[in-house]
Amino acid sequence: MTNFPSHKRGWSELKREMNEARSNDLIWNNDRTFKPAYFAGDDVLEVAQESYHMYINENALYSKTSYPSLYQYETELVGIIVDLLNGPDGSGGTFTSGGTESNLMAMKTAREWAKEHHSGSGTPEIVVPRTAHPSFEKGAAVLEMKVVRLQESPNLTVDLAAMEKAITANTIMLVGSAPPYNYGHTDPVTAMGAIAQQHGLWMHVDSCLGGFILPFAREFDSTIPEFDFSVSTVRSISVDLHKYAYSAKGISALMLRDKTHADYNRTSFNDWPGGLYSTPNLSGSRSGGAIASAWAVINYLGWEGYRKIVLDLIQLRKKFLAGINAIAGLRVIGNPQTFQFAFGSEEFDIYAVADAMEDLNWKIGRAREPHSIQLMINSSHHSTADEFLSDLETVSARVAAGNIKARDIKSVYAT
Ligand SMILES: Cc1ncc(COP(=O)(O)O)c(C=O)c1O
Incomplete structure (x- = not known):
């Protein structure tokens, strides 16, 4: 339990401490992060x-x-x-x-x-x-x-x-x-x-x-x-x-x-x-x-700006969905019409794939019904889509061959 601070401290010292403290936090708009975050470019931010x-x-x-x-x-x-x-x-x-x-x-x-x-x-x-x-x-x-x-x-x-x-x-x-x-x-x-x-x-x-x-x-x-x-x-x-x-x-x-x-x-x-x-x-x-x-x-942004972003993300989603569906054993779930979607497998343990992708420093979500990996895409993922799909293919093949087993990680939305 932390006690109430008894003395004043300088802002520069506190700022340094806070920057250190946040060094392990998720970088929400990083191009390897597919967890829920909404990023439309540095200018919009x-x-x-x-x-x-x-x-x-x-x-x-x-x-x-x-x-x-x-x-x-x-x-x-x-x-x-x-x-x-x-x-x-x-x-x-x-x-x-x-x-x-x-x-x-x-x-x-x-x-x-x-x-x-x-x-x-x-x-x-x-x-x-x-x-x-x-x-x-x-x-x-x-x-x-x-x-x-x-x-x-x-x-x-x-x-x-x-x-x-x-x-x-x-x-x-x-x-x-x-x-x-x-x-x-x-x-x-x-x-x-x-x-x-x-x-x-x-x-x-x-x-x-x-x-x-x-x-x-x-x-x-x-x-x-x-x-x-x-x-x-x-x-x-x-x-x-x-x-x-x-x-x-x-x-x-x-x-x-x-x-x-x-x-x-x-x-x-x-x-x-x-x-x-x-x-x-x-x-x-x-x-x-x-x-x-x-x-x-x-x-x-105006109508014009949102329309452009949405069209761009529709095209990016198409690339992800086609790439995922082309990987042996994987299938996109349902018919995603927006920019968060999930994919799973009836042939191997998708949570083992999720673990291995996380080991490659991809930040991804999980859903439970059915067991699936969940991605939320934004414009920053243009630069990493090819690498992501290539890693996903490699990892899926290794899981399918029995070379990777799932850790005991459950699907957690928020606690
Ligand atoms: C469909 C839907 N409804 C409600 C919420 C809750 O929104 P908030 O987290 O802003 O309270 C969310 C959050 O992701 C959502 O996806």
């Missing part, structure tokens, strides 16, 4: 960091009353994201600290909406596909709700018949993901929304990972289904700006087809000495830097 730094101490809790510039960025960002996700007139959104909070706020909004529109009297339930993000379980713990997580996921997408069967008198919400975290595909949002409508349920789309990919990717890939407000039954969408929008960390949005539904996620309180306290999310203090960073990067 500079914009994200400098704009964050300009507002590093401003508290977005007070944007409306004290920081008109932050309030302007927030207002403009809502319009920008509504436009991106085909929101009709009357749609809007609010900002949160990340995807987990956005999904949690979607659950709260649906829960409060259901009190007025739904007759169930027990614990409110939501039905989610097997592949949905664990943030829904976290939301259920906080909001005293229940998650019914489907067990079946044929071809990784949701089993629609099982989803409908799981609906009870207490179900208030269905969730689709665009994409779910692991495999990069898009859930059949239109079909799920039809089920939601038929049963009078709230339809939420978790597009934390894909909200800034799919609108651009759909221009180049006609197999990507509609997933946003153009599906008339979708009531809310969570979308992270600190992922593929390339903002600095700490900002996501919960977008609503009907912006008046934001009243359901607002907490207002007046009966204390401080006066009216009213926030549209879970957070109190929020980083002004994250808002400034999102506003700056989105305006820096």
Whole structure:
């Protein structure tokens, strides 16, 4: 246990100590790192960091009353994201600290909406596909709700018949993901929304990972289904700006087809000495830097910039997928439409391949169902794609020949 420091220390000494301490940390945007990180080049990073730094101490809790510039960025960002996700007139959104909070706020909004529109009297339930993000379980713990997580996921997408069967008198919400975290595909949002409508349920789309990919990717890939407000039954969408929008960390949005539904996620309180306290999310203090960073990067790149990045990554993904599928015994899982995907093997132990690739200093992810290696790609991987695929081929052949055994490493998402 560390005691409270008794003496002052100089910043240069502390800085040196911190630089030493971080020397073993993952270099998130290194071209050998395929773990979740969002990098669109040094110029974009500079914009994200400098704009964050300009507002590093401003508290977005007070944007409306004290920081008109932050309030302007927030207002403009809502319009920008509504436009991106085909929101009709009357749609809007609010900002949160990340995807987990956005999904949690979607659950709260649906829960409060259901009190007025739904007759169930027990614990409110939501039905989610097997592949949905664990943030829904976290939301259920906080909001005293229940998650019914489907067990079946044929071809990784949701089993629609099982989803409908799981609906009870207490179900208030269905969730689709665009994409779910692991495999990069898009859930059949239109079909799920039809089920939601038929049963009078709230339809939420978790597009934390894909909200800034799919609108651009759909221009180049006609197999990507509609997933946003153009599906008339979708009531809310969570979308992270600190992922593929390339903002600095700490900002996501919960977008609503009907912006008046934001009243359901607002907490207002007046009966204390401080006066009216009213926030549209879970957070109190929020980083002004994250808002400034999102506003700056989105305006820096524009539609043109994101479109170019997405096209470039589609081509890079093609190279990875073709290269992986060409290696004996390996196969890409599912139909990745975004930039995180997984591959496994029915012939040999893919975790042994993962161990050996890590020994060659590749930083990769793992998934469990089925056992697989997970890659998230970004533009820095152009320089290492050939070397990665060549190492993968060599290592896979050695594992297949029985020359490498797996260490006892489990798949861990986060602890
Ligand atoms: C699909 C999806 N939803 C929600 C989240 C949670 O986002 P955050 O880690 O920003 O809370 C993630 C994170 O990767 C995600 O991939």
